[in-house]
Amino acid sequence: MRPEVALPVLLPLLSGAISLMFWRSRPMQRFIAVAGNVVLFVVSLWLFVAVLEDGYITIQMGSWPAPFGITLVADMLSAVMILLTGIIGLAMGIYSLATTGRGHEKFGYYPLMHLLLAGVAGAFLTGDIFNLYVWFEVMLVASFALLTLGGERAQMEGAIKYVTLNLLASVIFLTAVGLLYGTVGSLNMADIALRMDEAEHSGMVEVLAVMFMVAFGIKAAAFPLFFWLPASYHTPPVAVSALFAGLLTKVGVYSLFRVFTLIFDQTMGYLQDIMLWGAVLTMVTGVLGAAAQYEFRRILSFHIVSQIGYMILGLALYTPLAIAGGVFAIMHNIIVKTNLFLISRITHRLQGTYQLKKMGGLYRERPWLAVAFFISAFSLAGIPPLSGFFAKFVLVRAGFEAKAYVATGIALAVGLMTLYSMVKIWNEVFWKALPEENQVPETPTPTGDDGRLLKPSLWMMYLPVVVLAMMSLLIGVFAEPIMLVMNQIGDQLMTPSGYIEAVLGASASAEAALLDPIEIQAERVDDRLEETP
Amino acid sequence: MEPLMALAIGLLYATAIFMMLRRSIVKLVIGLMLLSNAANLLIFTTAGMTRGAPPLIPEGMMQPLGDVADPLPQAVVLTAIVIAFGVLAFAVVLIRRAYEIVKADDLDKMKDTDT
Numbered sequence: 001m002r003p004e005v006a007l008p009v010l011l012p013l014l015s016g017a018i019s020l021m022f023w024r025s026r027p028m029q030r031f032i033a034v035a036g037n038v039v040l041f042v043v044s045l046w047l048f049v050a051v052l053e054d055g056y057i058t059i060q061m062g063s064w065p066a067p068f069g070i071t072l073v074a075d076m077l078s079a080v081m082i083l084l085t086g087i088i089g090l091a092m093g094i095y096s097l098a099t100t101g102r103g104h105e106k107f108g109y110y111p112l113m114h115l116l117l118a119g120v121a122g123a124f125l126t127g128d129i130f131n132l133y134v135w136f137e138v139m140l141v142a143s144f145a146l147l148t149l150g151g152e153r154a155q156m157e158g159a160i161k162y163v164t165l166n167l168l169a170s171v172i173f174l175t176a177v178g179l180l181y182g183t184v185g186s187l188n189m190a191d192i193a194l195r196m197d198e199a200e201h202s203g204m205v206e207v208l209a210v211m212f213m214v215a216f217g218i219k220a221a222a223f224p225l226f227f228w229l230p231a232s233y234h235t236p237p238v239a240v241s242a243l244f245a246g247l248l249t250k251v252g253v254y255s256l257f258r259v260f261t262l263i264f265d266q267t268m269g270y271l272q273d274i275m276l277w278g279a280v281l282t283m284v285t286g287v288l289g290a291a292a293q294y295e296f297r298r299i300l301s302f303h304i305v306s307q308i309g310y311m312i313l314g315l316a317l318y319t320p321l322a323i324a325g326g327v328f329a330i331m332h333n334i335i336v337k338t339n340l341f342l343i344s345r346i347t348h349r350l351q352g353t354y355q356l357k358k359m360g361g362l363y364r365e366r367p368w369l370a371v372a373f374f375i376s377a378f379s380l381a382g383i384p385p386l387s388g389f390f391a392k393f394v395l396v397r398a399g400f401e402a403k404a405y406v407a408t409g410i411a412l413a414v415g416l417m418t419l420y421s422m423v424k425i426w427n428e429v430f431w432k433a434l435p436e437e438n439q440v441p442e443t444p445t446p447t448g449d450d451g452r453l454l455k456p457s458l459w460m461m462y463l464p465v466v467v468l469a470m471m472s473l474l475i476g477v478f479a480e481p482i483m484l485v486m487n488q489i490g491d492q493l494m495t496p497s498g499y500i501e502a503v504l505g506a507s508a509s510a511e512a513a514l515l516d517p518i519e520i521q522a523e524r525v526d527d528r529l530e531e532t533p
Numbered sequence: 534m535e536p537l538m539a540l541a542i543g544l545l546y547a548t549a550i551f552m553m554l555r556r557s558i559v560k561l562v563i564g565l566m567l568l569s570n571a572a573n574l575l576i577f578t579t580a581g582m583t584r585g586a587p588p589l590i591p592e593g594m595m596q597p598l599g600d601v602a603d604p605l606p607q608a609v610v611l612t613a614i615v616i617a618f619g620v621l622a623f624a625v626v627l628i629r630r631a632y633e634i635v636k637a638d639d640l641d642k643m644k645d646t647d648t
Contacts, residue, residue, distance in 0.1 A: 182579025
């Protein structure tokens with residue numbers, strides 16, 4: 001029994017439940033928001049250290065043996081993602097205290113935040129494909145409610161697009177799960193992988209692979225399925241945007257990594273080109289969209305799309321080094337992108353707007369905030385020695401090794417365009433003098449997201465920003481030990497037999513022999529499908 | 534039975550997508566409902582349809598007599614129905630609020646956040 005695998009899922013569920021019990025008590029909910037997320041962070045660290053020692057940790061829910069019950073699996077990729085969830089959850093728990101309006105707190109902001117984290121953690125840990133769908137929905141429902149809290153016009157319009165496209169993706173995912181079960185007769189991902197290797201490759205497998213690619217592509221906001229993201233991510237309170245930007249799209253990317261290295265590893269040759277050019281177009285459209293924008297949060301939203309391209313590029317190149325680079329990009333992006341959103345809220349609080357044209361002079365006014373932005377923004381653009389540089393360096397090297405010169409060249413050019421966007425924000429917000437017509441009063445009145453007065457608690461906003469900026473710097477400085485972990489992820493993902501053995505036991509083939517009745521059933525289903533015209 | 538079900542499911546998917554492509558947000562939600570029902574039926578059908586053979590083990594025996602229906606897809610469909618119900622309830626409330634705030638049920642009038 002290894003409790004550390006289940007705890008990252010159970011703890012936020014528990015915090016959410018306790019938080020709901022104190023529905024009327026605002027101080028109590030705020031306390032749980034921080035305390036619960038501190039514990040989540042500690043547990044995620046525990047899981048990471050445990051996986052670092054053992055490689056794979058599995059736990060069978062309800063003690064049902066592997067292919068029948070739901071398995072929770074922590075390999076290196078899951079552990080890293082859970083650790084990042086813990087970090088971002090803690091940062092958001094503290095940051096929300098300072099920025100969340102009373103109206104939002106009264107309508108369940110904190111319980112929803114906990115449930116969202118539970119959904120994200122569940123998706124990272126589950127080893128069962130239908131269970132993955134369930135965690136996706138847990139996460140989605142929480143995110144729907146968080147997105148619409150407040151009910152402003154822009155939020156409603158954004159939410160309709162967000163809800164529709166995400167539900168569409170969910171249904172495609174569910175359809176694919178149903179067809180997959182009809183084809184191989186199992187829902188356990190390791191078991192599916194095993195049966196997929198044995199099954200002869202019919203057109204059905206390719207159709208399924210494409211359906212999973214589209215479903216997760218929508219969730220990850222990959223080209224050409226990303227339109228919901230820039231239409232909705234800038235509408236809710238920034239603490240919510242930051243949480244979404246950090247974690248939600250990454251769950252889609254994680255699922256792509258998991259499914260295409262474990263289940264459809266044979267189909268990859270067929271889809272690799274589509275995915276590669278999809279990744280390149282995601283990068284290019286995202287960065288071009290950002291270039292046209294002059295609203296702080298919208299620029300950042302488009303850059304999420306652009307960065308997703310780098311992660312998928314890592315998967316599309318499909319070598320251990322490229323996968324390592326892709327995961328490095330995920331890790332770096334979660335920290336940096338969240339931090340940029342958090343900074344945008346601080347600048348809004350200081351100057352009362354998100355429009356770059358109306359802002360200015362913050363370098364003179366708040367030099368340390370400028371430094372924190374500088375680190376995060378230039379890390380995003382990939383300037384050494386910050387974290388983004390190493391992510392890009394590994395990806396580019398893997399790209400050249402795989403002889404994908406054009407795609408890699410475009411990735412480098414996109415880095416330049418990212419730099420342009422970030423320099424634009426730097427110039428407008430921090431460097432230029434504040435425009436005459438927008439002179440803010442000496443002490444701007446701090447307001448929450450619902451417009452009410454807040455007590456001055458700027459340090460609670462600064463603390464997560466400074467810590468996350470430091471992390472970006474430290475990832476860059478200590479890139480070598482981190483790269484060792486990433487290489488391990490790359491090796492683990494490219495040799496799925498390790499994962500299968502960890503889930504189904506060392507003698508996976510012997511286990512498979514025990515499954516005869518089900519296999520017969522599956523074959524019968526196959527026959528029926530063939531009979532159906 | 535299976536060909537009939539396949540036809541019905543295909544029709545449901547087609548209707549759902551047609552409805553989702555309309556401009557009215559009410560039709561959009563109806564489309565979403567049909568779509569989730571189509572997916573549920575699809576899972577149910579692809580797992581194989583067995584008539585009148587519940588997966589029950591007779592008393593005093595260790596395994597069922599003969600072939601039985603696969604209970605797993607039924608459990609899966611049940612879960613999916615519950616999830617779809619919750620999510621669609623949210624979607625219905627959302628379009629009502631959106632209608633109250635935007636004062637239009639036309640998706641083409643909801644373009645403020647696009648550019």
